[in-house]
Amino acid sequence: MNEALIRSLTPGVLAVLVRRGADFAAAEDAVQDALVEAVRVWPADPPRDAKGWLITVAWRKFLDTTRADAARRRREDLVDDEPPPGPAPAADDTLQLYFLCAHPSLTPSSAVALTLRAVGGLTTRQIAQAYLVPEATMAQRVSRAKRTVSGVRFDQPGDVTTVLRVLYLVFNEGYSGDVDLAAEAIRLTRQLAAAIDHPEVAGLLALMLLHHARRAARTAPDGSLVPLAEQDRARWDTGTIAEGVRILQTALARDRLGEYQAQAAIAALHADAPTAEETDWVQIVEWYDELARLTDSPVVRLNRAVAVGEADGARAGLAALAELDDSLPRHTAVSAYLHERDGDLTTAALLYAEAARKAADVAERDHLTRQAARLNTRRRRTSGGRTVTE
Structure with a gap:
């Protein structure tokens, strides 16, 4: 069976069930049951319309489960009779699924996990490996997210800004395990760009x-x-x-x-x-000015200080940096870089070492430690108050 095809169809099938009235968790269970049935049936009898087949079977699974549970009988009043078999609708409901997974009631980490599961088609194990957490931990995170959005209906326009923020978070996670999250974020964003x-x-x-x-x-x-x-x-x-x-x-x-x-x-x-x-650092500073106007983000202003230091000299960069809160992440590292550019190797070496102690990422910590060691080596070669350059 074509795994890539299944993965591409699954989000749309899930979205159709949710749009018809199924809550998210029940809809996903029904889709998973339909996929199991597809594995059993398709090799001998492949359907002409794979998505339509999955929608029909998943909807039947959902109705069967709903009718079998007396506590859920009220939900039956909200769903229509089983739709007649036929080609799947051309509308791309996956877009609505993006908005659901980026619902403002979810934490960023839950929104990312749910997007990877529902829209990306990744398994809980794959997501857990990518985030380097136990599978049970990720299963709980996904389960909580599904419960949170179960009562949400597609009756309000979604916030594309929130969706983009979630995809950006996925991209920035990089990659680990057998799932390349950066590549996955690009794939999902291409999909979104095709839909909107x-x-x-x-x-x-x-x-x-x-x-x-x-x-x-x-x-x-x-x-x-x-x-x-x-x-x-x-x-x-x-x-x-x-x-x-x-x-x-x-x-x-x-x-x-x-x-x-x-x-x-x-x-x-x-x-x-x-x-x-x-x-072209001058033009980069101009774009950072635009970005700061759009976001009013201190992190953007921190990066702008680096660009100013390149365009107008280290002293100008340090002046821009002095306007910012020194508790900002990477503030110490930027200060170290600009002091080095200004020729103050003693201060720069101390700041690089301090930045290394603050770094949360091992690779970044090692890089900053090497920078401090490099400058300390140069300082030891100083003779008569004059630095011997390399």
Whole structure:
């Protein structure tokens, strides 16, 4: 049986059942039962309309379960009689499923897990492996999320901003185990872009592609992080970059700028530079100004300080950084970098070591520790008050 086909059809089948009145948890159980039946029947008698077959069987499974449970008889009054067999409806109910999985009553982690399960078609085991948590823990998280949205009906327009935020969270998780979450986020965002004509959906897809294109160059063979300025640009995926830029240009032409388009524009400027030295930092600062206007995010202003330091000099970057709360994540690391750029190696080395102690990620901690060690080595070579440069 074609596993890729099943995976692509499952979200739409689930969405149809929910739209017809089934609560989320019961609908998913019915779809899983239908998939089991498909495994048994399809090899000998494949259907002409696979989605229509799954919808019909899943709906029967749902009605059978509902009628068998006396405590659920009231729900029978809410559902129609079994629809006649025939081709599946052309409407893409998967879009509604996106909105359901990104419901504001869910925590971000629950929304991500439910999206991967219901829209992505991943198993609980696969999601647990990707997040490096026990399968039982992830099963509880998914179960709670399903209970939370079980009473939600598709009678209000969904918030596309929330959906995009969930997909962005999936992408930023990276990858581990046998599920590549970055690639999965791109697949789901492509699916969403095909279902909804929205410039920010296109902007997010472009952003993901432009970042993903640099993935092979981000780590050294030993697993250590490679900063953007030191990456081997020959290892960047130029085809993926071209696709991301093309999608971004189409979105920007609609003149409805949003935060994901602005972030993608910054990523595109990095991707366009043949070398780190040729990066158009002035234009990047201008895009960060736009992004700060759109989001009023302190993290954006932190990244802007780095860009200002590159465009106008380290002192200007430090002045921009001084306006921000020093408790921000990565504030100490940015301060270390800018102090190094300004020639204050003693302060920079101390700040790199402090940033390493604060780092939550092992790879980032190791990178910052190496930066501190590198500067301390240079300082030890100082003679007569003058630093001997390498």
